[in-house]
Every structure is written in structure tokens, then in C-alpha cells.
Amino acid sequence: MLSLTTYRSKRRIIQVVSTIVIILLPFLSVLRLDIPTLRIYFLNSVLWIDEFYLLFLVIMLILWIIIIFSMLYGRVWCGWMCPQTVLNELERWFEKWIKRRLRIPTKGGSWFQRAVTYFILTISIGLVSLSIGFNLVAYFVDPYRMLFEIARGTLGTVEAGFIIGVAILVWIDIIFWREKFCIKACPYGMMQIAITDLHTQIVRYQTERNDECINCKACIRDCMMKIDIRTSPYQTECIHCGDCVDSCVRILSRLNKPTLIAFSWGEKNKQNRWYEKLGFVDAKRWIVLCLTVVYAVGLMTVIELRQPVSITASGDRFTLYRIGSEDRIYNDYAVKISNRCLDEAVFNLAVTSEDVQTNDFKLHTIENPLSLKSNQAQTLKISISTDGRNLHPGPNRLYLTATNLIDKKVKTETEIVFFMPESNSNFMNTKSSLNKN
Numbered sequence: 001m002l003s004l005t006t007y008r009s010k011r012r013i014i015q016v017v018s019t020i021v022i023i024l025l026p027f028l029s030v031l032r033l034d035i036p037t038l039r040i041y042f043l044n045s046v047l048w049i050d051e052f053y054l055l056f057l058v059i060m061l062i063l064w065i066i067i068i069f070s071m072l073y074g075r076v077w078c079g080w081m082c083p084q085t086v087l088n089e090l091e092r093w094f095e096k097w098i099k100r101r102l103r104i105p106t107k108g109g110s111w112f113q114r115a116v117t118y119f120i121l122t123i124s125i126g127l128v129s130l131s132i133g134f135n136l137v138a139y140f141v142d143p144y145r146m147l148f149e150i151a152r153g154t155l156g157t158v159e160a161g162f163i164i165g166v167a168i169l170v171w172i173d174i175i176f177w178r179e180k181f182c183i184k185a186c187p188y189g190m191m192q193i194a195i196t197d198l199h200t201q202i203v204r205y206q207t208e209r210n211d212e213c214i215n216c217k218a219c220i221r222d223c224m225m226k227i228d229i230r231t232s233p234y235q236t237e238c239i240h241c242g243d244c245v246d247s248c249v250r251i252l253s254r255l256n257k258p259t260l261i262a263f264s265w266g267e268k269n270k271q272n273r274w275y276e277k278l279g280f281v282d283a284k285r286w287i288v289l290c291l292t293v294v295y296a297v298g299l300m301t302v303i304e305l306r307q308p309v310s311i312t313a314s315g316d317r318f319t320l321y322r323i324g325s326e327d328r329i330y331n332d333y334a335v336k337i338s339n340r341c342l343d344e345a346v347f348n349l350a351v352t353s354e355d356v357q358t359n360d361f362k363l364h365t366i367e368n369p370l371s372l373k374s375n376q377a378q379t380l381k382i383s384i385s386t387d388g389r390n391l392h393p394g395p396n397r398l399y400l401t402a403t404n405l406i407d408k409k410v411k412t413e414t415e416i417v418f419f420m421p422e423s424n425s426n427f428m429n430t431k432s433s434l435n436k437n
């Protein structure tokens with residue numbers, strides 16, 4: 001059974017859980033920007049690209065969460081959840097495992113043994129890199145469709161190109177960069193310096209007990225970033241993994257002494273109350289937390305209250321109006337209806353108005369009601385006709401309403417302008433000229 005007495009074992013559990021979450025997010029459409037359909041899947045909602053303001057607000061929320069998390073816990077993301085750290089550690093573990101299985105010494109060995117080790121490593125890392133490439137592209141393209149197309153050998157060149165491109169970068173990263181990427185290139189690591197302050201969680205060597213250090217250097221040997229935490233708790237390379245804490249606990253416990261290295265809320269670490277132990281030690285943190293919660297609740301309310309149907313209509317402004325049979329006046333429109341519900345919907349279109357009777361209006365289109373699958377959009381040519389008795393000459397403001405016949409609460413409308421002839425004489429002249437033609 002896995003013991004949870006060390007930070008390393010706790011870290012392994014969190015790394016496994018976070019890796020599973022990162023793999024599953026696009027499959028469950030919890031967070032995915034689907035580029036072919038220009039839709040954003042966020043939690044239980046589907047945002048359309050024309051709702052870009054919502055996407056912007058969602059990104060802001062994610063940034064806020066990152067900021068408060070980093071302000072409280074420092075680089076815990078890097079050491080405990082980041083896929084880059086997971087890959088670095090996985091590669092090191094796998095290399096050791098191969099050497100053990102093939103009975104190759106950890107250091108040295110014949111050129112043949114080394115070649116076999118690196119061959120197996122290169123192929124395995126290649127396969128892992130391809131899976132990572134697929135998973136990353138799945139955040140932007142439907143993963144089920146890609147799997148289906150891969151199985152049939154019909155995956156598009158663009159998707160295949162991106163998967164291979166990402167895989168090559170990941171392969172280079174694991175083989176050549178590893179921790180160098182965290183230190184030199186990771187933007188999150190650089191951002192940390194600006195966000196953290198004197199109360200942020202750090203891994204600290206207790207300099208006041210310096211004379212108790214037996215200089216065994218276990219903390220340096222076990223550090224994947226190969227730094228000496230005793231020199232400063234604020235080294236940019238430190239990813240707060242806690243391995244050096246485990247090392248010092250292991251060594252000094254044999255001498256019945258407490259560890260010299262520990263996680264600490266800033267250098268003073270005088271937190272006693274439960275909320276202080278969680279890192280909420282000053283007003284700044286409470287304010288940021290409250291703002292984040294208010295913002296998140298507001299955003300989720302806005303997303304939930306959106307009408308899951310959108311309708312836009314643009315009138316034919318070359319013709320303005322036509323006079324048809326039985327002296328009815330016709331206006332033509334191009335109407336776009338989008339079903340943003342999670343289920344199929346059947347939309348009934350109707351003309352409505354707050355000011356005039358609309359029972360003489362007729363709507364002419366091929367499909368009304370119109371059946372749309374979830375997330376489907378359709379553009380229709382429609383004509384609206386009236387005998388004109390309730391309208392005044394010139395433009396009249398009306399509404400085109402779409403109601404889902406399956407769930408009548410789902411309803412939306414868009415304003416349209418209906419043009420009538422300017423005067424009765426105009427109307428008669430137009431009518432007689434049309435009749436002559």
C-alpha cells in the first residue's frame with residue numbers, strides 16, 4: 001500500500017490525478033476550443049465564437065484562479081501538477097527501470113548496452129510524445145472524430161501535421177531540455193516572481209539552526225533541479241516539490257532531530273488559525289479570494305441565463321418591398337438561427353409586435369418549424385407578407401420570434417424592419433406598374 005508519509009508519495013497521487021484530468025478534459029468537453037466549429041466548450045455550456053466576450057471573461061477567471069493559487073502556494077503547480085515535471089520524472093524513472101531490467105549499471109555500461117537503452121527510450125518517448133500531441137490537438141478538434149479518422153486512416157493533413165509537430169517538440173523537450181525548459185523558458189515560472197510576496201508558501205531551510213546541518217547533501221542529491229535550498233528559499237529554479245524536505249526528514253530522523261527544511265508560509269510562518277494555515281494570512285488574500293468568488297458566480301450566472309437560441313435577420317435592402325398576389329406587401333430577409341441547446345430543438349418562427357396586430361402576417365419559407373440538432377445553425381431565406389392594414393407607410397418595427405416547440409421556455413426574438421410603400425398613391429402606382437409588367 002502506498003504510504004502517504006512523504007511529500008513525494010502525496011505528490012505522486014496528485015500528479016496521477018492531474019494527468020488524468022488533463023487527458024480527460026477535451027474528451028468530456030469540459031474545456032475545449034473547437035476550431036472547426038468555432039465553439040468553446042466550458043463546463044456544461046457551449047459558447048459560440050460570436051460570444052467572444054464570454055470567452056474573454058472565462059480566460060480572465062482562469063487567470064484570476066492562477067493568480068490567487070500562485071499567491072498562496074507559490075510554485076506548487078510546477079512541482080505537483082505540471083505535465084512538464086510529470087514527464088521529466090517519468091523519463092528518469094523509465095530509464096532506471098530499463099537499466100534494472102536489462103541489468104545495465106546505472107552509470108557506465110558497454111556502448112551496446114547504452115545504445116539499447118537509448119533506442120528503447122527514444123522509441124518510448126516518441127510514442128508518449130505522439131499521445132501528448134494528440135491530447136493537445138484534442139483541445140481544439142473533436143477527439144472522438146480524430147480517433148475515428150485515425151482508425152480509418154482518413155485524418156486530415158492539418159490535424160496530423162499539428163499532432164506530429166507537437167510530438168516532435170515534446171520529444172526534443174524530454175530528450176534535451178527537461179528542467180532547462182522550466183528554468184529558462186516557462187512563462188508561468190517567470191510570472192510567479194511578480195505574483196508571490198513575503199507570505200507566499202516557500203520551501204525554507206531554517207538558517208537559525210544552521211549548526212545542526214550535518215552537510216550530508218542528501219537535499220541536493222535528491223533535488224531534480226539540482227540546487228542547494230540552503231542558500232536561499234527564493235531561487236527561481238525551486239519548484240516547491242518538497243523532495244528536499246523528505247530527504248532531510250529521512251536523514252535527521254535517524255539522529256532524532258527535526259527536519260531543517262520545511263514548507264513555510266513566508267519566512268516567519270507564525271500562522272496558527274485554520275485559515276492562516278491555508279495561507280489566508282492578510283487582507284490582500286481575502287480580497288482577492290472574495291473578488292474571484294463574486295466574479296466566478298457572476299460569470300456562471302451570465303452563462304446560465306443566456307438564451308440557448310440565437311436569431312439574426314437582415315432585410316433585402318435592394319428591393320425594400322414587393323407587391324404580390326391579393327395586393328399583399330412582401331419583405332424578404334435572410335435569417336440565421338443557431339441552436340445552442342444541448343439537445344435537438346424544433347423552432348417555430350412568427351412575426352410579433354407590441355404595437356400592432358400581427359394576425360394578418362404570413363411567413364413564407366421552406367421550413368417552418370425548423371428542426372436543428374444541438375449546436376447546429378442554419379440560414380434561411382424568408383418572406384413576410386401582410387395586407388398592410390395595420391402598418392403605416394415607410395419602415396415599421398416588428399419582431400421575428402423563434403420558439404422551441406419542444407421546450408417553449410426557450411424563446412428569443414430579433415428586431416426586423418418591415419417596409420411599406422411611402423403613401424397610398426405610391427402603393428397604387430407601384431401596384432399598377434407591376435400589374436402592367
Ligand code: SF4
Nearest residue numbers: 223238239241242244
Ligand atoms: S530545492 Fe527542494 S523543493 Fe526546490 S526543487 Fe529542489 S527538491 Fe524541490
Ligand code: SF4
Nearest residue numbers: 213214216217219248
Ligand atoms: S539534508 Fe538536511 S542535514 Fe543533510 S545537508 Fe540537507 S539540510 Fe543539511
